[in-house]
Amino acid sequence: MSRTYDLDRAHVFHSWSAQAEISPMVVAGALGSEVWDEDGTRYLDFSSQLVFTNIGHQHPRVVAAIQEQAATLCTIAPAVANAARSEAARLIASHAPDGMDKVFFTNGGADANEHAIRMARLHTGRTKVLSTYRSYHGGTQLAVNVTGDPRRWANDSASTGTVHFFGPFLYRSEFHATTEEQECERALAHLRRVIENEGPATIAAIILETVPGTAGIMVPPPGYLAGVRALCDEHGIVLIADEVMCGFGRTGAWFAIDHFDLVPDLITFAKGVNSGYVPMGGVIISEAIAATFDHRPYPGGLTYSGHPLAAAAAVAAITVMQDERVVENAARLGAEVFGPGLAEIAERHPSVGEVRGLGVFWALELVADPQTREPLAPYGGSSTAMGEIVAACTKAGMLPFANFNRIHVVPPCNIPDDQARRGLAILDEALTLADAHVR
Structure with missing residues (x-):
């Protein structure tokens, strides 16, 4: 060896x-x-x-952008502005739905989901967050409790306000469905019952991988995500689209939400934003939630939020994706x-x-x-x-x-x-x- x-x-x-x-x-x-x-x-x-x-690996334009940024400014605290971070935020927001113009940067997908849930809780004044059993949202304490798949089990503290429900998956239907239409209708009816029994006024957010990744790549049936959006609107619940794995081109769209005409309240991202060349994640924030913190400090941050090397890699990667x-x-x-x-x-x-x-x-x-x-x-x-x-x-x-x-x-x-x-x-x-x- x-x-x-x-x-x-x-x-x-x-x-x-x-x-x-x-x-x-x-x-x-x-x-x-x-x-x-x-x-x-x-x-x-x-x-x-x-x-x-x-x-792919070692794309020359992204490698060059990292090298150029390193020669100019390797690192700087998140409280100040710098060119790479500002441009990365602009480019990311440019591919999000209209009205989602603010980006909070994190170091990866798990902490993006942690902060999205924190924002939802502070915005609504509620605690609970709902997610599906067949899901993965990260390995940090809250994110792994929100996760639905078995990686949660050994880490599950059952004390973070997380509630799980069954999402649509026709091949292994929990609802005895035989068609996509039945699966959609019954999955939405099940979610409505969970919301009703948990108490709508206690629920801050529903977080969904738009297309679940490591949990199985189950593309949601037509109408399902629109139905979830309607339930959230009915009960004042924040809808978080976890696009950490399925975002930035992976599904053949900039974000997987684009396939379903879905406009969530928060979008989390990481991975493909710069092909993982330098760790980066983040939350794209709707106007309503961003306004919550116009005159109220947001109680959260990370030392390396919007790190210049990661931001430069994101700018180059997104530009490459557009050009090529x-x-x-x-x-x-x-x-x-x-x-x-x-x-x-x-x-x-x-x-x-x-x-x-x-x-x-x-x-x-x-x-x-x-x-x-x-x-x-x-x-x-x-x-x-x-x-x-x-x-x-x-x-x-x-x-x-x-x-x-x-x-x-x-x-x-x-x-x-x-x-x-x-x-x-x-x-x-x-x-x-x-x-x-x-x-």
Whole structure:
């Protein structure tokens, strides 16, 4: 093993891991949609790491912008103005709905969600926040309690005013629905009952991933998000759209809300805003909520809010996305490459229960029994079969994104078509191993 690996195992404490049971890959470099290890073995990055390299690795214009900013002003406190931060805020707001012109910068997605909820609570004078069970909103204390998936369980203090409900997911419907229309209608009726039973006057916010990410990429049925917006308006509840993973081109739109004509009260972002080159997140704020703090101090902040290096990276990344039509390309890839390609793969493999997604944001739901829809790995866990699929993909030169019984197809939004098709071919071959576990 290399010195890098030895030092990692001696000193680095890894997230979401049993420390003695992991053997991390040593990545020596990356470019575009590929990474390579110390031996020079190259891999297609079909995970975009943690779904954040939306414009790929080492884009030269973003790297140059970071270098130029470092030579001018590496860091400055958030209380003052600087050119990179101001321009980043302008560009971000320019892609948000009309009337959402203010941006509060954070260091990532979890603290963006923490601050959005704080703003909603202060704006409404209420405490509770509602979120779906199949969701992920971050690893900090409040964000992980708002999270619905099993990563919450070990951290759940049940004392942060969080309440969970079931969102729409037709393939595994909690409402015995057989059509998207039924799923939408029944999911909204369920949410209305939760609001009524929790007490509308106690609820500050509903936070939703517009299109849930690591929880399964379940695209909401037509009318659902409009229905949630109507319920929020009826009861004076703030609607927070978590666009940390699905924003900045990932779904083939600047924000996933654009697919649904949804105007939330707050939008949280991170990841794709600068492809993760320097940590950054934030909250885009509606006029009404921003006005709450016109003459009342907002009780929150971060030392590195709007950090100049991160802001410069965001300015360059958004400009690249505009100039190179990255968002439009993501939509095209979804319509012409990933959608049809994954549909063909599903037809060939009985282990694929469902394919779903938008743009460059797709999930394959893998099953051990197509009739009962028994998952190939338990909810909250993995399995031998899933391990075999991941190992086969990696051996063939593709890094997949796996979560529970799913493989997510989430490469950079500007991946070349030939690389996209090569990655799908590797996945196609690996799924023969999954088929062997189907009963």
